[in-house]
Amino acid sequence: MAIREEVPQQARNLVEMSWDPITRIVGNLGIYTKIDFDNREVVECKSTSSIFRGYSVFMKGKDPRDSHFITSRICGICGDNHATCSCYAQQMAYGVKPPPLAEWIVNLGEAAEYMFDHCIFQDNLVFVDFCEQLVRETNPGLLRRAEQTEAPHADVHGYRTIADIMRAFNPFTGDLYKEALQMARLTREMFCLMEGRHVHPSTLYPGGVGTVATPQLFTDYLTRLMRFMDWVKKIVPANDDVFDFFYEALPGYEEVGRRRVLLGCWGSFQDPGVCDYRYQTMNEWGRAMFVTPGVVVDGELVTTALVDINLGIRILLGSSYYEDWENEEMFVERDPLGNPVDRRHPWNQTTIPKPQRRDLEKGPYSWVMSPRWYDRRTGDHLALDTGGGALARLWATALAGLVDIRSSFGAGVRATGESVEITLPKTAATPETRFEWKIPRWSNAIERDRARIYFIAYSAAAAVYFVEKALGLVHAGETKVFEDFEVPEEGIGCGFHEAVRGVLSHHLVIRDGKIANYHPYPPTP
Amino acid sequence: MSENGGVEEVYILWISEGMSCDGDSVSITAATLPSLEDVVLGNIPGLPKVHLHNKVLHHSLGGEEFLRPFRQALDDELGAPFVLVIEGSIPNENINGEGYWTSFGNDPATGEPLTINWWIDRLAPKAWAVVAAGTCAAYGGIHAMAGNPTGCMGLADYLGWDFRSAGGIPIVNVPGCPVQPDNFMETVTWLLYQAAGLAPMIPLDEQLRPTWLFGKTVHEGCDRAGYYEQGDFALDYNSPKCQVKIGCWGPVVNCNVTKRGWMDGIGGCPNVGGICIGCTMPGFPDKFMPFMDQPPGGTVSSSFTQAYGAMIRRLRSITNRTVNKEPRWRHNRGELTTGYNPRWPR
Numbered sequence: 033m034a035i036r037e038e039v040p041q042q043a044r045n046l047v048e049m050s051w052d053p054i055t056r057i058v059g060n061l062g063i064y065t066k067i068d069f070d071n072r073e074v075v076e077c078k079s080t081s082s083i084f085r086g087y088s089v090f091m092k093g094k095d096p097r098d099s100h101f102i103t104s105r106i107c108g109i110c111g112d113n114h115a116t117c118s119c120y121a122q123q124m125a126y127g128v129k130p131p132p133l134a135e136w137i138v139n140l141g142e143a144a145e146y147m148f149d150h151c152i153f154q155d156n157l158v159f160v161d162f163c164e165q166l167v168r169e170t171n172p173g174l175l176r177r178a179e180q181t182e183a184p185h186a187d188v189h190g191y192r193t194i195a196d197i198m199r200a201f202n203p204f205t206g207d208l209y210k211e212a213l214q215m216a217r218l219t220r221e222m223f224c225l226m227e228g229r230h231v232h233p234s235t236l237y238p239g240g241v242g243t244v245a246t247p248q249l250f251t252d253y254l255t256r257l258m259r260f261m262d263w264v265k266k267i268v269p270a271n272d273d274v275f276d277f278f279y280e281a282l283p284g285y286e287e288v289g290r291r292r293v294l295l296g297c298w299g300s301f302q303d304p305g306v307c308d309y310r311y312q313t314m315n316e317w318g319r320a321m322f323v324t325p326g327v328v329v330d331g332e333l334v335t336t337a338l339v340d341i342n343l344g345i346r347i348l349l350g351s352s353y354y355e356d357w358e359n360e361e362m363f364v365e366r367d368p369l370g371n372p373v374d375r376r377h378p379w380n381q382t383t384i385p386k387p388q389r390r391d392l393e394k395g396p397y398s399w400v401m402s403p404r405w406y407d408r409r410t411g412d413h414l415a416l417d418t419g420g421g422a423l424a425r426l427w428a429t430a431l432a433g434l435v436d437i438r439s440s441f442g443a444g445v446r447a448t449g450e451s452v453e454i455t456l457p458k459t460a461a462t463p464e465t466r467f468e469w470k471i472p473r474w475s476n477a478i479e480r481d482r483a484r485i486y487f488i489a490y491s492a493a494a495a496v497y498f499v500e501k502a503l504g505l506v507h508a509g510e511t512k513v514f515e516d517f518e519v520p521e522e523g524i525g526c527g528f529h530e531a532v533r534g535v536l537s538h539h540l541v542i543r544d545g546k547i548a549n550y551h552p553y554p555p556t557p
Numbered sequence: 558m559s560e561n562g563g564v565e566e567v568y569i570l571w572i573s574e575g576m577s578c579d580g581d582s583v584s585i586t587a588a589t590l591p592s593l594e595d596v597v598l599g600n601i602p603g604l605p606k607v608h609l610h611n612k613v614l615h616h617s618l619g620g621e622e623f624l625r626p627f628r629q630a631l632d633d634e635l636g637a638p639f640v641l642v643i644e645g646s647i648p649n650e651n652i653n654g655e656g657y658w659t660s661f662g663n664d665p666a667t668g669e670p671l672t673i674n675w676w677i678d679r680l681a682p683k684a685w686a687v688v689a690a691g692t693c694a695a696y697g698g699i700h701a702m703a704g705n706p707t708g709c710m711g712l713a714d715y716l717g718w719d720f721r722s723a724g725g726i727p728i729v730n731v732p733g734c735p736v737q738p739d740n741f742m743e744t745v746t747w748l749l750y751q752a753a754g755l756a757p758m759i760p761l762d763e764q765l766r767p768t769w770l771f772g773k774t775v776h777e778g779c780d781r782a783g784y785y786e787q788g789d790f791a792l793d794y795n796s797p798k799c800q801v802k803i804g805c806w807g808p809v810v811n812c813n814v815t816k817r818g819w820m821d822g823i824g825g826c827p828n829v830g831g832i833c834i835g836c837t838m839p840g841f842p843d844k845f846m847p848f849m850d851q852p853p854g855g856t857v858s859s860s861f862t863q864a865y866g867a868m869i870r871r872l873r874s875i876t877n878r879t880v881n882k883e884p885r886w887r888h889n890r891g892e893l894t895t896g897y898n899p900r901w902p903r
Contacts, residue, residue, distance in 0.1 A: 050620060050663075051618070051619040051620035052619075052620055052662060052663060053574070053612055053619060053620070053623060053624075053661065053662060054619045054620075055612050055613075055615045055616075055617055055618075055619040055623050056612075056613065056614065056615065056616075056619075057612075057613070058578075058579040058582075058583065058613060059579060060574050060659060060660070060661075082574075082657065082659060082660040082661075082670055083574065083576065083577075083658070083659040083660075084658055084659070084706075084707065085576045085700045085705075085707065086700075086705055086706040086707060089704065089705065089706050090700075090702045090703070090704040090705040090706070092704060093704065094846065094847075095846060095847035095848075095849075097847055097848070097849045098842075098846050098847055098848050098849075101834060101842075101848050102699060102702075102842070105578055105580070105698075105699045105700075105734065106578060107578050107579075107580070108577070108578035108579040108580020108581065108582065108583045108584070108735060109579065109580070109583045111578065111580060152583075152586065156586075156614070157613070157614075160616050163616075165616070166616070203614075203616045204594060204597055204598060205598075210594060213586065213592070213593070213594065216586060216587070217586075217587055217589065217820065217821070220587050220820060221820060221821065221823045221824070224819045224820060224823045224824025224825075224829075225823060225824065228819070228824055228825065228826060228829050228830065228831040229814070229819040229824045229825060229826065229831070230584075230587065230819065230820070230824070231580050231583060231584070231735065232580065232734060232735060232836075233831070234824075234825070234826040234827075234829070234830075234831020234832070235794075235829060235830045235831040236831075237794050237849070239794075240794060240795075241794065241830070242794040242800075242829070242830030242831050242832070243829065243830050244797045244829070244830055353656060385706050386656070387653035387654060387655070387656025387657060387658065388654070388655055388656040389655040389656065389669075390657075390669070390670055512795055513794070513795055514793055514794040514795045516793060
């Protein structure tokens with residue numbers, strides 16, 4: 033999509049710029065660009081990931097019950113999303129439905145993970161790009177303006193000017209930076225209460241959890257959650273103030289990191305009342321999730337059906353260090369509903385690593401493959417993104433208008449069709465607060481960042497509801513958290529979940545009781 | 558030089574570009590004893606000033622700006638000693654022709670990616686101390702599983718188990734998948750005290766682990782060990798009892814997590830219902846799989862304890878009933894029966 037008018041190629045004076053390694057992210061990423069400084073445009077950009085470990089290779093022939101322990105190690109900040117997703121896939125393959133209390137415990141764990149990760153990522157990694165120190169170095173004029181701009185929500189967060197907020201984000205010395213580190217600890221304590229330890233969980237199993245569900249467990253969690261609430265009520269308006277300032281102070285900033293609206297969300301937080309992990313009923317329990325699955329193209333919700341989402345996934349090559357699997361074995365010809373499954377679908381993928389020289393001009397240049405989503409309407413292979421995860425989650429949920437949860441503890445999330453209303457309960461220090469995330473005009477850098485902070489509020493509100501549900505079961509004496517299962521000789525399974533940064537799927541094929549194929553697709557590929 | 562003959566400033570050059578997930582970098586942000594801020598801001602008395610260069614946290618714009626101290630270290634231009642921290646397993650780059658399994662920055666002359674092996678070859682001999690963060694860097698870990706394509710290994714497999722740093726220190730392994738937050742920060746704290754001339758050589762066992770952290774087993778610190786001793790075992794994951802029959806390897810695994818908790822005493826593994834899969838051990842993961850089956854040795858020891866445990870439990874429950882009753886002299890009657898002879902007139 034041409035967002036600006038094209039400048040003829042011969043008129044350009046291109047400078048090559050690269051950043052490798054990129055800091056304040058997780059993983060090995062390099063960015064190589066050609067920049068036209070006269071026209072202030074990036075003309076070409078290649079991203080390269082320079083690490084290969086080969087999970088789908090070394091999992092072959094292993095016991096399927098080891099899957100979640102192993103795949104958790106894929107990532108050191110969102111590993112629990114993998115463990116959860118793997119348990120979902122295993123549950124489908126084994127035909128087991130965990131007891132409801134186990135599902136609320138997993139939902140509480142995952143909610144804490146969103147709160148933790150978005151908190152540390154936004155405030156300790158991303159926000160360093162907006163902090164006073166960095167703005168002073170890169171755009172001193174902007175800082176001068178920030179000094180003179182009153183923060184609209186000063187009464188809520190206590191920072192008089194935008195520059196005061198920026199100063200609070202200075203690494204290791206700023207108040208908000210230091211508070212965020214503390215909040216990232218508090219929320220991980222909440223996580224550990226449910227999932228044992230962070231980031232690779234100890235108490236997750238296919239069939240349920242090993243967490244001991246006592247009243248104490250939920251009080252320990254809820255108390256911390258309510259302490260976190262005060263911070264959420266302050267940090268959302270503080271972020272809004274900074275983002276709105278950037279739009280106002282730097283006209284055209286809405287073009288920064290702007291993409292066509294091509295968003296994918298695979299749904300999050302299972303509803304144990306509906307979810308039985310059967311593929312045959314996957315569309316129903318997918319839509320019952322407390323974050324709605326969906327593909328959003330140009331602002332339109334194309335589907336909310338997990339089966340359609342599943343069948344559309346295609347893994348392409350072209351710029352990556354792999355040999356194609358065109359002539360390899362097909363593992364799954366048809367899904368359990370009889371639909372044909374494509375050769376390029378993760379169920380049928382074979383990873384054949386082929387290390388080679390990096391060629392940034394003609395390729396290949398990366399260890400990352402190229403997943404696309406096949407749009408049946410047009411025959412296009414869409415390069416969906418997740419907008420950092422939160423943007424796609426809120427966008428799809430808002431459009432679908434399905435989520436409506438209310439806790440008698442005074443928290444709630446409601447999708448309206450064009451927005452998501454998030455109600456946070458009254459706490460000792462602050463009154464009940466309602467935030468409304470409205471569908472933005474752009475899928476760009478600022479809106480991705482803004483969505484991330486709103487999703488912290490979403491997770492906090494949802495967690496209050498989950499605690500209430502879990503406590504209800506404990507009060508009723510229904511404390512069972514694990515259901516036994518048998519591993520079949522042959523079987524397939526798939527798990528769909530929202531990792532912190534967005535879409536996550538795990539596809540599993542079992543033969544002779546061992547893993548014949550396992551392909552996790554997280555949001556970053 | 559400080560008055561104790563130690564140094565006043567130390568760089569921590571952290572390369573997480575091994576076969577890693579960056580989980581150890583993320584984990585240490587959870588530490589509180591001491592916290593990252595405590596160390597970086599100089600909150601701990603006696604420690605040298607610390608310059609931490611870790612990709613996940615560093616405020617720089619990335620690329621060459623981030624790599625500068627690493628390049629300076631190559632040219633002996635840092636101006637202070639440095640601790641080299643490696644996170645992730647070390648791949649075998651001798652098997653892959655022109656390609657690379659993992660890289661960290663580029664060669665400024667050729668523009669080609671520099672492998673982590675290239676950096677380790679040059680930086681490790683110059684480092685005052687070399688630390689392996691996590692089981693991957695220590696022993697190979699999950700990515701060195703049977704059937705892996707990269708042939709990866711731990712730091713001591715790569716540099717030699719008898720390697721000595723420029724400071725005369727063996728490789729310091731802090732295993733764990735991920736590393737327990739405070740375990741790592743405490744190891745760093747010891748090394749910083751040692752650099753400042755305020756502590757002796759860090760005590761390490763044969764697997765190069767700090768002895769005060771890894772000298773005991775999971776079982777020895779597990780609050781479910783009482784069930785084990787009474788021969789009372791969980792048969793599925795619903796039970797709050799000892800998990801050795803459903804996959805726990807705690808009795809033979811060196812790790813303090815059950816004793817210490819995961820963060821600030823919260824969480825853990827078998828103490829909170831998560832089987833110990835031996836993620837701190839050189840044999841991890843292969844010698845522990847399938848994780849959810851009973852370890853072979855568990856059958857023998859658990860049948861012994863089951864044999865006498867049932868009797869012990871019965872005896873204890875009798876005593877337990879007795880001590881659940883208050884002594885007879887606690888009552889509200891019109892007489893004192895505690896054994897005291899009152900002097901007031903009746």
